[in-house]
Amino acid sequence: MNWNSVIDKTLEVLRNSDRGYVLLDMYNNILTPEEAAFNKISVTPYNALKFIQTQFSGMGLDISDKNTRIKLIALLEEYERLQKERIK
Numbered sequence: 001m002n003w004n005s006v007i008d009k010t011l012e013v014l015r016n017s018d019r020g021y022v023l024l025d026m027y028n029n030i031l032t033p034e035e036a037a038f039n040k041i042s043v044t045p046y047n048a049l050k051f052i053q054t055q056f057s058g059m060g061l062d063i064s065d066k067n068t069r070i071k072l073i074a075l076l077e078e079y080e081r082l083q084k085e086r087i088k
Helices: 003-016 033-038 048-058 066-087
Strands: 021-024 044-047
Touching: 003 021, 003 048, 021 048, 044 048
Parallel strands: none
Antiparallel strands: 021 044
């Protein structure tokens, strides 16, 4: 399980989404509307949130649950705080 690649892919999806949707070509590559139009590629709109939820659920993390997201943020903040204290 490589969380870095999942997080990178998720960030790419969010950056390329438009109102919560991304455009996928027939190989499931994410394209911007400009790329699709310029290269005359047929695309299908896809719900970005569903895509992200599926990615994380496949790795055992249900990010659709608000409490899970809040706890994950708290965990990361606490980890950062302890890392800073350890350096001193």
